[in-house]
Amino acid sequence: MDDAGQDLHAVGHGGRKVGGQAIAKGDWLMLCYASGNRDEAVFDEPDRFRADRKPNKQLAFGYGAHLCLGQHLAKMEMRILYEELLPRLQSVELAGEPRMSEALFVNGLKRLPIRFKFS
Numbered sequence: 712m713d714d715a716g717q718d719l720h721a722v723g724h725g726g727r728k729v730g731g732q733a734i735a736k737g738d739w740l741m742l743c744y745a746s747g748n749r750d751e752a753v754f755d756e757p758d759r760f761r762a763d764r765k766p767n768k769q770l771a772f773g774y775g776a777h778l779c780l781g782q783h784l785a786k787m788e789m790r791i792l793y794e795e796l797l798p799r800l801q802s803v804e805l806a807g808e809p810r811m812s813e814a815l816f817v818n819g820l821k822r823l824p825i826r827f828k829f830s
């Protein structure tokens with residue numbers, strides 16, 4: 712699995728089907744975002760990173776009533792990184808051992824020591 716948020720858990724309210732499977736009231740569900748984001752019924756080439764997908768029904772920020780409240784801030788931070796910081800970056804190199812997070816929910820780098828120069 713390799714999404715920023717790997718999975719959440721939920722309890723079924725009943726009366727729904729997911730992929731042909733009935734969800735009963737009280738069923739425990741694991742919502743696996745990494746799997747949903749590689750669903751071959753939804754995405755062409757689901758295992759390829761393609762920033763130009765349109766439409767892009769990715770689930771990284773969840774879906775429905777609890778859709779991530781901070782998604783616009785997170786997207787703005789990424790836009791600023793690409794538009795403002797990367798063009799000024801003269802060089803970047805590893806300056807230590809990277810460490811991944813070891814949490815069940817949040818995935819990604821916990822530590823990435825780098826040495827960089829701005830122009």
Ligand code: HEM
Pocket residue numbers: 715716719770771772773774775776777778779780781782784785
């Ligand atoms: C890349 C960064 C982020 C990712 C991948 C992410 C992902 C998610 C996901 C998967 C959910 C659950 C949605 C669901 O239950 O269906 C969520 C909920 C939430 N996120 Fe984020 N998030 C990010 C950044 C942020 C930031 C920066 C903030 C606040 C400044 C934030 C605030 C929240 C809040 C308050 C909720 C709960 C919404 C609710 O339950 O109604 N998130 N996020």
